[in-house]
Amino acid sequence: TGSTRPQRILRAVQKNSTRGSPCSVVNAIDDYCKHKEWAMNVGDEKGIIVDDVVLELKPITVLELGTYCAYSTVRIANLLPPEAKLITLEFNAESAAIAREIITWAGLEEKIQLIIGASGDWIPRLKEEFGIETFDLVFLDHWKDRYLPDTKLLEKCGLLKPGAVLLADNVICPGTPDYLDYVRNSPRYKSKFYRSHLEYTQEEDGLEHSVFLGMAGRGAE
Ligand SMILES: O=C(NC/C=C/[C@H]1O[C@@H](Sc2ccncc2)[C@H](O)[C@@H]1O)c1cc([N+](=O)[O-])cc(O)c1O
Numbered sequence: 001t002g003s004t005r006p007q008r009i010l011r012a013v014q015k016n017s018t019r020g021s022p023c024s025v026v027n028a029i030d031d032y033c034k035h036k037e038w039a040m041n042v043g044d045e046k047g048i049i050v051d052d053v054v055l056e057l058k059p060i061t062v063l064e065l066g067t068y069c070a071y072s073t074v075r076i077a078n079l080l081p082p083e084a085k086l087i088t089l090e091f092n093a094e095s096a097a098i099a100r101e102i103i104t105w106a107g108l109e110e111k112i113q114l115i116i117g118a119s120g121d122w123i124p125r126l127k128e129e130f131g132i133e134t135f136d137l138v139f140l141d142h143w144k145d146r147y148l149p150d151t152k153l154l155e156k157c158g159l160l161k162p163g164a165v166l167l168a169d170n171v172i173c174p175g176t177p178d179y180l181d182y183v184r185n186s187p188r189y190k191s192k193f194y195r196s197h198l199e200y201t202q203e204e205d206g207l208e209h210s211v212f213l214g215m216a217g218r219g220a221e
């Protein structure tokens, strides 16, 4: 019974990064996935776009859908203001266990709440169970066919306020056509596309940045 890819990523982090240094954790994962074994982290190229969005928005409450090995979790949490919190939802218990180790290694466990479960089950419970009012930023990077239903669920649960940003990975590859169609054509969103490449490859990909304007879709006339 060999190791899993997440286990090999954790080993690379422990071998090639410094405890308590989120930047070195991010670099260690990028190096491993660039030179040893591809993995579905948002990666260094798209990661710079994520960084810019976070630094510009200065979000206080962040939701991440799809933790995997916590690459983007660590990358985002590292840039948040001191009082900010990030909640990340992960369905797979094995990935979540590795993610927890990487979050702790990076020294970010105070900023990050990792929940094991499905976004569809947990989104309706976040207000009640975690005292969340609304999210300033949502990073979508989980199952691509869940982007649209989970966005509608966030709206329905009143978890988005006007000005909230949805940042979605992989809108080209693997692609999220129904989600793109929705955020680009709904009066509830002002959407723009950041062209980039699939992590660690030359394939076309990009991030969709969508600002929630409010349910009536009045927002900025
Ligand atoms: O499939 C991709 N991502 C799906 C990610 C899924 C992650 O989120 C949960 S699912 C879940 C479900 C519900 N709630 C929370 C988590 C899985 O256990 C996994 O850890 C993907 C694929 C490629 N690619 O090139 O093939 C590139 C990428 O950047 C990708 O993100």
Ligand SMILES: [Mg+2]
Pocket (backbone or CB within 6 Å): 040, 041, 042, 141, 169, 170
């Ligand atoms: Mg992705």
